[in-house]
Amino acid sequence: MVVRVEDFMTRKVVTIESSKSILEAAKTLTDQHVGSLVVLKAGKPLGIVTDRDIVTRAVVVGLSLESEKLEKIISKPLITVSRDTLMLEAVELMERHSIRRIPVVSKDKIVGIVTSSDVGRASKILAPYLLPRIPEIYLLPKKMDSEYKSVD
Secondary structure, eight states: OOOBHHHHOBOOOOEEETTSBHHHHHHHHHHHTOSEEEEEETTEEEEEEEHHHHIIIIITTTOOTTTSBGGGTOBOSOOOBOTTSBHHHHHHHHHHHTOSEEEEEETTEEEEEEEHHHHHHHHHHHHHHHGGGSOHHHHSOOOOGGGOOOOO
8 A cells, every 4th residue: 555645744834934033933832832843944944943952952052042043953954755755755764864753845835744643643554564663672562560570
């Protein structure tokens, strides 16, 4: 069965211009109840920013959230796929680049996003292809706490 990105992508994508402040991005994330924003420059996708990026790249290092521009902390280059990309290919890209979100583009416009949650929804169909990638440790039954012995 052919499963394409378009079949499972999230169609509502929240975007923000790269010229906005980090604080404006944080407020947008909160107001829209999302974990990431696709960052645009002149209307074209430039990068992505997550709530975690704001904490680790701005708050922790003491950047001014009000005055620093978002472009300073975004993840780029932006890895994207098209609507007709196979879902399995998108999963492989996510794995290869250690990312949890891939924007879907058509003619330089954002039309959706594939997230790890979308992959989870698609996993029922993709399971036969993904199963060999799951480390054995996750497939073994867990032992009950009483079976573990402490070493003193």
